[in-house]
Amino acid sequence: MKVLDLRCTHGHGFEGWFASNEAFETQLASGLVECPVCGDTAIVKLLSAPRLNLGNAKAPQQETASAPAAASSSSSSSNVPAAPMSPEARWMRAVREVLAKTEDVGDRFADEARKMHYGETQERGIRGQATPEQTEALLDEGIAVMPLPIPAALKETLQ
Numbered sequence: 001m002k003v004l005d006l007r008c009t010h011g012h013g014f015e016g017w018f019a020s021n022e023a024f025e026t027q028l029a030s031g032l033v034e035c036p037v038c039g040d041t042a043i044v045k046l047l048s049a050p051r052l053n054l055g056n057a058k059a060p061q062q063e064t065a066s067a068p069a070a071a072s073s074s075s076s077s078s079n080v081p082a083a084p085m086s087p088e089a090r091w092m093r094a095v096r097e098v099l100a101k102t103e104d105v106g107d108r109f110a111d112e113a114r115k116m117h118y119g120e121t122q123e124r125g126i127r128g129q130a131t132p133e134q135t136e137a138l139l140d141e142g143i144a145v146m147p148l149p150i151p152a153a154l155k156e157t158l159q
């Protein structure tokens with residue numbers, strides 16, 4: 001089936017459906033093709049615009065143009081610096097570092113700190129639990145201890 005753009009001598013444009021170009025020529029010669037507006041049978045066939053060819057030519061260009069754009073956008077997103085850390089996040093990270101570098105001695109903290117201070121055991125970073133009285137006693141003996149409030153959320157993951 002052929003769809004032809006046709007026009008009569010009065011300038012009326014219309015579409016004609018024909019089995020083939022030959023069928024159109026035959027019907028035109030027989031005066032069977034007439035303008036639906038004015039009935040004119042002096043019909044000319046217009047060159048149909050190559051719409052489909054234009055569409056096909058554009059499609060690959062869009063694909064090749066969009067492919068590098070997608071790749072560059074995904075790689076640049078990984079280079080985007082992380083959002084500024086919140087004070088809570090900074091504190092959590094600091095605590096994690098301390099925890100990673102220290103040995104957990106639990107409630108033996110006061111004993112271990114005292115042993116290290118008096119050279120009974122090797123100096124190392126330790127952490128643990130101490131009562132306020134134990135902490136005060138250690139400080140009185142010149143043993144440097146530092147209270148480290150650990151965020152509850154981090155505590156739960158450790159225990």
Ligand SMILES: [Zn+2]
Pocket residue numbers: 008009010011012035036037038039040
């Ligand atoms: Zn007409």
